[in-house]
Amino acid sequence: MGKSETRIExxxxxxxxxxxxATPSRPVRxxxxxxxxxPYHHGALREALLQAAERVLERDGLSGLTxxxxxxxxxxxxxxxxxxxxxxxxxxxxxxxVGFRQFNAAMASSCDAATTPLARALARPKAYVAYAQAxxxxxxxxxxxxxxxxxxxxxxxxxxxSFAGLANxxxxxxxxxxxxxxxxxxxxxxxxxxxxxxxxxxMLLLDGRLEDILGRLPEGTTAERLLEAILMAPVTGKPPAP
Amino acid sequence: MGKSETRIExxxxxxxxxxxxATPSRPVRxxxxxxxxxPYHHGALREALLQAAERVLERDGLSGLTxxxxxxxxxxxxxxxxxxxxxxxxxxxxxxxVGFRQFNAAMASSCDAATTPLARALARPKAYVAYAQAxxxxxxxxxxxxxxxxxxxxxxxxxxxSFAGLANxxxxxxxxxxxxxxxxxxxxxxxxxxxxxxxxxxMLLLDGRLEDILGRLPEGTTAERLLEAILMAPVTGKPPAP
DNA sequence: TCCTTATCTTTACATCGTAAAGATGAAATA
DNA sequence: TATTTCATCTTTACGATGTAAAGATAAGGA
Numbered sequence: 001m002g003k004s005e006t007r008i009e010x011x012x013x014x015x016x017x018x019x020x021x022a023t024p025s026r027p028v029r030x031x032x033x034x035x036x037x038x039p040y041h042h043g044a045l046r047e048a049l050l051q052a053a054e055r056v057l058e059r060d061g062l063s064g065l066t067x068x069x070x071x072x073x074x075x076x077x078x079x080x081x082x083x084x085x086x087x088x089x090x091x092x093x094x095x096x097x098v099g100f101r102q103f104n105a106a107m108a109s110s111c112d113a114a115t116t117p118l119a120r121a122l123a124r125p126k127a128y129v130a131y132a133q134a135x136x137x138x139x140x141x142x143x144x145x146x147x148x149x150x151x152x153x154x155x156x157x158x159x160x161x162s163f164a165g166l167a168n169x170x171x172x173x174x175x176x177x178x179x180x181x182x183x184x185x186x187x188x189x190x191x192x193x194x195x196x197x198x199x200x201x202x203m204l205l206l207d208g209r210l211e212d213i214l215g216r217l218p219e220g221t222t223a224e225r226l227l228e229a230i231l232m233a234p235v236t237g238k239p240p241a242p
Numbered sequence: 243m244g245k246s247e248t249r250i251e252x253x254x255x256x257x258x259x260x261x262x263x264a265t266p267s268r269p270v271r272x273x274x275x276x277x278x279x280x281p282y283h284h285g286a287l288r289e290a291l292l293q294a295a296e297r298v299l300e301r302d303g304l305s306g307l308t309x310x311x312x313x314x315x316x317x318x319x320x321x322x323x324x325x326x327x328x329x330x331x332x333x334x335x336x337x338x339x340v341g342f343r344q345f346n347a348a349m350a351s352s353c354d355a356a357t358t359p360l361a362r363a364l365a366r367p368k369a370y371v372a373y374a375q376a377x378x379x380x381x382x383x384x385x386x387x388x389x390x391x392x393x394x395x396x397x398x399x400x401x402x403x404s405f406a407g408l409a410n411x412x413x414x415x416x417x418x419x420x421x422x423x424x425x426x427x428x429x430x431x432x433x434x435x436x437x438x439x440x441x442x443x444x445m446l447l448l449d450g451r452l453e454d455i456l457g458r459l460p461e462g463t464t465a466e467r468l469l470e471a472i473l474m475a476p477v478t479g480k481p482p483a484p
Numbered sequence: 485t486c487c488t489t490a491t492c493t494t495t496a497c498a499t500c501g502t503a504a505a506g507a508t509g510a511a512a513t514a
Numbered sequence: 515t516a517t518t519t520c521a522t523c524t525t526t527a528c529g530a531t532g533t534a535a536a537g538a539t540a541a542g543g544a
Contacts, residue, residue: 045522062388066500077524079502084522088501143445144386146304163454183458189471192443192455196472197435200442203385204434212405213434216425229431230438287491308531319493321533326491330532 046084048074053095057137062144065137067091092141093149099138100158104165106131111169122231124169125198129227132202139206143199170194201227288326290316295337299379304386307379309333334383335391341380342400346407348373353411364473366411367440371469374444381448385441412436443469 052073057065067088068078085091110127114120132139150156170191171178178187204210205223214221294315299307309330310320327333352369356362374381392398412433413420420429446452447465456463 067502068500078500079525080523082502082523140388143449144388146382146386146449163451181458183455185459185463185468185471186475188455188459188463189468189475192446192452192468193439193472193475196442196446197439198442199446200438200440201434203445204438204441207385207388209405210434213425213430216423217427217430221427221430226427226431226434229427230435233428233431233435309533310531320531321494322492324492324533 045074045076045080049076049081049084049091050095050098053091054098054138057095057141058135062137062140065092065141089147089149090152092145092147093152093155095138096142096145096148097152097154097158099135099142100155100162102135102138103128103131103142104158104162107165121173122228124166125194125231126224126227128198129202129205129224132206133223136206139202143203166195167191197230201230287316287318287322291318291323291326291333292337292340295333296340296380299337299383300377304379304382307334307383331389331391332394334387334389335394335397337380338384338387338390339394339396339400341377341384342397342404344377344380345370345373345384346400346404349407363415364470366408367436367473368466368469370440371444371447371466374448375465378448381444385445408437409433439472443472 049070053065053070056069056073060069067081070091071078071080074080081091085094107124107127110123110130111120114123148155150159167178171187174187174190176187183191201210210223210226214223214226217226291312295307295312298311298315302311309323312333313320313322316322323333327336349366349369352365352372353362356365390397392401409420413429416429416432418429425433443452452465452468456465456468459468
């Protein structure tokens with residue numbers, strides 16, 4: 001077990017196995033993304049591991065994202081991540097924090113680009129779904145993993161910002177001031193409804209469970225168009241009969 | 243590895259290790275649920291494994307549901323499930339099918355019990371969330387696992403029935419006849435909106451992400467009350483201003 | 485009665501997460 | 515400058531898991 005492991009795990013740069021340092025010049029290490037911003041040879045491992053994790057996630061999906069695979073991708077030993085993240089939960093949590101920041105940035109820039117009130121109202125949910133479609137693995141880390149530690153400041157802060165942005169957008173759409181403290185039932189329901197709808201739509205879409213509906217719609221109807229119809233209906237359509 | 247495994251895995255009835263069958267009477271086996279309905283000693287293993295899986299899931303959660311744990315719970319060797327389910331995916335898929343059948347039955351009986359039109363409209367989504375709250379592990383198997391094989395007839399059929407029930411309920415609420423073949427964009431949007439909302443609400447609720455909202459609501463507001471408010475608003479409330 | 489075959493057990497192996505001990509070099513201190 | 519300290523990384527090890535393959539065992543038909 002240990003033997004075969006060592007044989008496979010060392011698919012890296014062959015870093016001076018014992019002490020035969022024939023090249024006293026800066027030992028290069030880092031097979032990928034080792035341009036010049038890594039000042040010394042050890043300082044940027046944490047960041048490198050997070051980038052490697054993102055790469056592994058996009059390449060091999062959620063089930064391929066293991067501690068050892070990330071270490072392999074970064075060119076370090078399989079136990080190296082332990083010191084920086086402590087745990088698999090730690091790595092996933094920090095990666096989820098990265099995802100939340102990307103996610104928030106994408107929604108913010110999309111909202112800023114909108115001009116008309118209608119576009120402004122649709123920009124955020126459309127950017128939400130678009131991010132999830134573009135980064136399904138990352139969205140899975142953020143919302144599908146049960147193994148996240150929200151007591152970590154970075155994750156807590158990023159997720160909180162995401163929620164605040166949502167609540168703010170809903171409040172603006174309802175032309176109300178959201179007092180960060182208390183909420184009326186109607187306000188809370190509006191926020192929860194918006195979040196539930198877009199989150200549920202995204203999950204069902206990523207899981208392929210909307211294919212059944214999309215296939216029955218008029219030829220060439222895209223998921224984005226369906227989302228628009230979902231969002232527009234409660235505003236312009238007539239309410240369902242009781 | 244093999245030694246310690248054998249030592250731990252055999253926490254069962256000590257079934258005639260080699261050939262020293264001192265008791266030629268029916269070897270009892272099955273430490274749990276071995277009343278009299280297991281006719282012989284091998285016939286009902288498939289069913290027994292599914293029940294064991296459900297037990298393990300409720301006791302140890304989603305992460306504790308492993309092939310070996312299920313076999314252990316059923317009192318058989320760790321490779322026994324392979325012949326019946328082929329794979330971990332197979333076991334999870336069959337278990338998800340069981341869950342979908344329970345789920346559909348719960349919603350159907352809840353709908354039948356409703357009398358007023360309003361109660362009839364709220365019964366299905368409330369039963370949806372109630373089932374998920376009562377069986378979070380099972381709901382996770384059904385909707386959170388990426389490892390399901392929908393080509394299996396049992397799972398495909400049960401999930402399809404769930405979708406058909408939803409579409410039918412939405413159609414009845416809109417007082418329309420759903421032609422099983424094609425859908426207008428408005429119809430598809432109504433179905434997708436209903437499903438997205440209740441599914442998203444359930445996921446956020448199970449993940450504890452609504453605690454933030456629930457804590458800001460008037461004292462003692464329960465998740466069920468919030469769900470009611472979400473569902474009622476688009477009917478009775480005024481639409482959000484553009 | 486014997487043999488075929490489905491069912492279950494043993495054994496084995498690669499992989500994973502995690503812990504603990506050993507090596508290594510950057511930085512602080514003298 | 516020489517030495518020590520300590521954070522960082524590697525080795526080694528262990529239990530657990532999924533899965534494959536071979537061996538045992540009993541049921542039912544020949």
